[in-house]
Amino acid sequence: MPDNAQHCHQLLGVLVASDGGCIPDGSPEFLALLGDFAPDYDAALFAVRNMGFVYWRRVGSLLDIVVHPKNVREAAVAAMLPIIGLSGAERFKITYLSEFEWREETAASARQACIRFLAICRTSRFETAARSAFG
Numbered sequence: 001m002p003d004n005a006q007h008c009h010q011l012l013g014v015l016v017a018s019d020g021g022c023i024p025d026g027s028p029e030f031l032a033l034l035g036d037f038a039p040d041y042d043a044a045l046f047a048v049r050n051m052g053f054v055y056w057r058r059v060g061s062l063l064d065i066v067v068h069p070k071n072v073r074e075a076a077v078a079a080m081l082p083i084i085g086l087s088g089a090e091r092f093k094i095t096y097l098s099e100f101e102w103r104e105e106t107a108a109s110a111r112q113a114c115i116r117f118l119a120i121c122r123t124s125r126f127e128t129a130a131r132s133a134f135g
Contacts, residue, residue, distance in 0.1 A: 013057030013064075015047055016083070020075035025055070049097065054080050063089035063113070068097045069121045077121050084117065085110045096120050 012025040023030045025044045031037045034047060047053040048066050052073045055066040063084065084092065092113035094105045105120070107113035 013044065013055055015044060016054040016056070016076045016079045018052040018073040018076055020073075020079035022079070025057075052076060056080070056083060058087060058089060061090040063087045063092045064095070065093065065113075065117065066095045067117070067121065070097070072121055077118070080117060081114055084113050094120060 015023050015025055015030060017023055017033065023033065028037075030047075031039070031043070033051075034043055036043065039046070044053075044055045045066070048055050048071075049068050050071065052068070052071040054072060054076045057064050065080070065084070087110065089110070090108075092107040092110070094107070094113065094117055096103055096105075105116055107116055
């Protein structure tokens with residue numbers, strides 16, 4: 001892949017679907033899953049918020065990850081761990097939707113990023129289950 005094309009691919013990013021498969025942002029396959037071939041909105045963010053996808057992109061030494069912990073599926077979480085671990089990134093940013101707002105956390109190593117990513121995704125599931133069970 002030419003450097004310029006690789007740079008554009010990195011800027012666009014990749015989505016990890018709820019089944020764990022990777023789909024390039026903006027690709028015909030992604031747009032078909034979305035059901036909208038000409039979105040006039042942030043389609044990647046829509047997929048993260050509403051369809052349980054995880055979005056990631058590599059920008060220089062940074063691996064940028066966006067997730068909605070309440071909607072993400074276990075297969076997508078599991079698929080992200082080797083992506084984080086093998087990314088070669090030096091810095092990691094995890095953006096996630098908490099109960100009321102988007103939050104960001106950073107990590108300085110792949111190990112720390114994996115631990116925080118898992119904690120963010122699992123904590124949300126446990127909180128949701130607890131609220132359902134205990135009113």
